[in-house]
Amino acid sequence: MASRNVEKLDLSFSAVPDKPKKDWVIVYLRILAFLATASATLVMALNKQTKHFVVATIGTTPITVSITAKFQHTPAFIFFVIANGVASLHCLMMIGVDILGPQFDYKGLKPVLIPILDMMSLVLASAGDGAATFMSELGRNGNSHARWDKICDKFGSYCNRGGAALIASFIAIILLLIITVMSINKLKPKK
Numbered sequence: 001m002a003s004r005n006v007e008k009l010d011l012s013f014s015a016v017p018d019k020p021k022k023d024w025v026i027v028y029l030r031i032l033a034f035l036a037t038a039s040a041t042l043v044m045a046l047n048k049q050t051k052h053f054v055v056a057t058i059g060t061t062p063i064t065v066s067i068t069a070k071f072q073h074t075p076a077f078i079f080f081v082i083a084n085g086v087a088s089l090h091c092l093m094m095i096g097v098d099i100l101g102p103q104f105d106y107k108g109l110k111p112v113l114i115p116i117l118d119m120m121s122l123v124l125a126s127a128g129d130g131a132a133t134f135m136s137e138l139g140r141n142g143n144s145h146a147r148w149d150k151i152c153d154k155f156g157s158y159c160n161r162g163g164a165a166l167i168a169s170f171i172a173i174i175l176l177l178i179i180t181v182m183s184i185n186k187l188k189p190k191k
Helices: 026-044 074-106 110-141 157-183
Strands: 048-058 060-070
Touching: 026 074, 026 110, 048 110, 048 157, 074 157, 110 157
Parallel strands: none
Antiparallel strands: 048 060
16 A cells, blocks of 8 residues: 555656657658759749741742740749749748747747648649649640640640659649648647
8 A cells, every 4th residue: 555655766867858859751851842842943934945937938938937935925834833932932941940940939839830831832832733734734735626726746845844844843742742741640639
């Protein structure tokens, strides 16, 4: 009966109190997501191709016209560049917040605010990808009902670089989804 009143001794070997561990997996995933979104932004923003077409021949002299395909000609591609740029900026800021840790916690809002911002970044990047994917499909195949011709048969490297930007952005969306799930999962109370 006397054993109930005995206090248990803590025989830990560390004199320093335990610091909360950093979740380096999320930091590494954010770095990968930053690289993917930044590369998608840069590839699409620098995407341009100029072609020279013969429109008429006067005698033996061909008359040519230069046509340039740029991402600025399509509002969906502009939205794609802006959305991925904002997502890459978000990833870069969250890397800083994750590394610097509790210095940026304002009244305990950090654990709740980060998953919300992660979700917003994911939604913005996926909306930009959806718009750019639609326009890419239209450029690759055209639309015979609306009599819109395809352009990828004339501007092949422009379309291929746009496709590479879309692939990088879809990889970023998968990474952002994993990051969002992990940051929401950190909100669960510890047992």
